[in-house]
Structure formats: C-alpha cells, structure tokens
C-alpha cells in the first residue's frame with residue numbers, strides 16, 4: 001500500500017532527540033529557545049513562540065488578538081475542524097466563509113460579505129501548501145491570522161507566508177512540512193507573541209488570567225531543529241513530486257492539477273480536481289494499493305447542518321489529495337499517476 005502521508009525522519013533526527021533525553025532536561029528549555037530563534041530567522045518575523053500543537057497556536061493567537069465572548073472570527077468552512085474549535089474555546093462565535101475555487105482557500109469576497117462590527121479577526125488558511133495572496137484579505141481592515149499549518153516555507157513575491165498577517169500559526173504534527181511529533185508555533189510582533197508566551201504556561205503567576213499548559217518540550221524541539229535544517233530539501237522534493245504528477249496527469253481526461261509548481265507553493269498535499277464522483281475513484285485507487293483522500297474530511301458547515309456554501313460543497317465533492325511527501329519515490333509517483341488516469345477512464 002502507498003500511504004497517503006508519512007513522516008520523514010532520519011537517524012540524525014533520532015540522535016538529536018536522544019541527546020536531549022540523555023541530558024536529563026526534557027521540558028521546555030534551551031532547545032525550545034533555540035528552535036524559536038531559528039524559526040524567527042527562517043520565517044522573517046520579529047518573534048516566534050513554540051507551543052504544543054497547531055490547535056493551541058490558533059487559540060493563543062486569537063486570545064492575543066482579544067478574541068473572546070461577544071466577538072466573531074471569520075474562518076473558512078473548507079478547512080479542518082481545529083479552526084472552529086479554537087474560536088469557540090475563546091468563547092467567540094465562528095462565522096464561516098465559502099471557498100474560492102481558484103485558490104482552494106477562503107473567498108475574500110465572501111469573507112467581506114460576512115463581516116460585522118463584532119468581527120475581531122479573519123483566519124486565512126494557506127491550503128494544502130498553496131500560498132495565497134493576502135492583499136485582498138489585508139484590505140478588509142480586520143486583523144488577519146495566517147494559518148500556515150500546511151504551508152511552512154511557502155513564499156509569495158519572495159516573502160515567506162506568515163510574515164504579513166497580524167499573527168501566523170504553524171503545526172508540526174507528524175506528517176506536516178516539518179515535525180516535532182505534535183507541536184506548533186505562533187509568529188508575529190514581539191508584543192503579541194509575548195502574550196502567547198505568557199498564556200502557554202500557567203505556573204507561578206501572581207494573577208489568575210486564563211493560562212494553559214501548551215508548552216513544547218525540549219525533546220520535541222530537538223527534533224524540530226534537526227528537521228528545520230532539512231526543510232529546504234523536503235520542500236524541493238515535494239516540488240519535484242508535484243512537477244512529476246503534473247507531467248503524468250497532463251493528458252488524463254477529467255482531472256485538473258493545481259497551478260504552478262514554481263517557487264511559491266510547498267505542496268503539503270497534491271490536490272487535483274476530478275470531474276467524476278469521488279467515491280468510486282477512491283475505491284478504485286484503494287483496490288490498486290493507493291491511499292488517496294479527500295483533502296478536507298468534511299467542510300465545517302456540513303457538521304453544523306447549515307447551507308449556503310456552494311463552492312466549498314463543490315470542492316468537497318470533487319477534490320482529491322494524492323500521496324505527496326519527501327520519501328515518496330518517483331516509481332510510486334508514477335504508479336499513483338497511472339492508477340488515477342485509469343480510475344478516471346472508469
């Protein structure tokens with residue numbers, strides 16, 4: 001079976017982790033500080049706070065923007081449930097926005113339509129490693145949180161994603177662009193990142209403002225630092241896989257691959273739009289030993305039982321995520337491409 005995703009870890013990663021375990025200092029400490037320093041340099045932002053997951057990063061970023069009861073946060077419906085949960089945990093109201101079929105991210109027009117005076121933030125997801133242009137979102141006049149959980153290392157006009165919004169969040173889950181097993185980060189200006197640092201650790205504080213244990217450990221940070229050293233190689237391999245898929249699928253009828261494979265996107269997923277119903281295509285690939293997936297398990301509005309998101313519904317019905325990760329071999333890419341072309345022929 002060719003799995004849909006797979007972590008990319010090496011003996012050198014294991015040695016870096018083992019070194020920290022042997023040191024006896026396991027919790028947040030010098031390794032986390034080093035990881036934050038290196039991420040700050042890489043992301044081109046003033047400050048970074050490492051936290052325990054992308055979900056924790058989202059929640060603490062929203063709290064640092066004073067999201068709370070009586071406020072609203074606009075989030076894309078065609079995204080993972082973590083966005084909805086982060087907003088509701090702050091006591092705020094999520095307002096869902098429809099998708100833009102051209103980018104697979106949120107539609108700036110639909111976000112604008114749904115903004116009210118209570119809107120405190122807009123979460124813009126760079127979907128599946130595809131870097132979005134932020135201009136239309138920044139022009140809305142509401143703080144933008146860039147969700148870069150799937151887009152670490154992507155660039156727009158030479159600038160890293162995550163460097164233009166009020167804050168940016170990252171996830172270091174096992175199969176993300178780089179991993180700490182579980183983990184995340186918030187990036188942005190020093191004052192807001194200081195609020196995130198304050199809130200991630202509840203211990204020995206004078207007051208009882210809401211605080212959490214959302215810390216990353218030194219064990220995890222050691223893995224993150226080792227992985228960060230190979231991020232460019234990971235991204236180069238993902239781009240090469242995307243280019244190979246595009247070449248293989250260019251003649252396949254009823255299948256549209258994503259846009260350019262240039263210097264912009266990092267292809268956390270390789271998402272194609274197919275005309276045929278997805279169920280039989282997925283079944284056929286599974287029978288051929290290939291695990292493909294819907295790139296979004298289910299749009300958020302469908303879990304809430306509400307309508308009014310036709311573009312997200314269309315993407316959910318037609319978008320397919322193919323295996324795409326650095327350890328995938330060229331032969332595996334070719335096998336997936338051939339199997340998909342056959343499945344689309346019916």
Ligand SMILES: Cc1ncc(COP(=O)(O)O)c(C=O)c1O
Pocket residue numbers: 053054055056058079080082083125147149150171172173183184
């Ligand atoms: C776009 C997006 N945001 C946030 C998250 C949450 O990250 P985590 O799983 O690290 O909590 C994910 C997780 O996959 C994600 O894809």
